[in-house]
Amino acid sequence: MRESWTGGTKLLAAAGLAGAVGFLFVMDVGPREARLVTKALPMVCLLLWLWPARGRHARLIFAGLALSLLGDVLLEVGRDLFLPGLGAFLLAHVGYTAAFLSVTRRLALLRALPFLLLAVGAGVALWPGLGGMAAPVTAYVAVICTMGWRAAAMMGALELPRREQWLAFGGALLFSASDGLLSIRLFVTPLPGLGYAVMLLYWAAQLCIAASAPPGCTAARLRLQGSGRQSSSM
16 A cells, blocks of 8 residues: 555544644543543554555554554553553563564664663662553563564664664654653652643554554565575675
8 A cells, every 4th residue: 555555645644643642632621532542543554554554563453552542542551451451561572572573583682681670670660650561560560561572673684674673663662651641640759741741642642653664565575575685795
């Protein structure tokens, strides 16, 4: 779709932007139905933009976006669905991590260190306010930090174009920032206006991660691109 339907892409961008702006207006005061529709619209547009997802990398990104949409809906329906919503987002990050691993499996342990420190720091900062949510939130922090590590490990890989590498890494950092602010709002102190920053960072993160899946990519094509780059550098 991104290669051949330029007019449709512009329409999706306009619809997604309208949904995002609409949700920001109704986030704290609007009826549940309006919040559900406007919050879901940007993610629906991203899914349509990425469709059809070709190749394992793109399909895993697509799955992560779909699980994020499910998490959005569950979290907006009611407080009693917080754990299922958190679980949907955890699985979304598992999908993104698997997508990044499909590009490269190199360990890049030095690049894991900042995310390990982030996970430990977040755990220490949030622990006093977690109560019965300690186990699921700790698991979620571990998974999103693992996702960030694997995005960082892709940097410099021959199997994926540099632009897509930066988009994936930027998306992972933006997602971490969004969830960090959300955790402060939920478990530390509900600072005024924090919800707006959470959502703007969240949508920016999802857009970057969606755009990190090369259109029409296949595993064979990615390997061919990597081989070509390696040959030209010799």
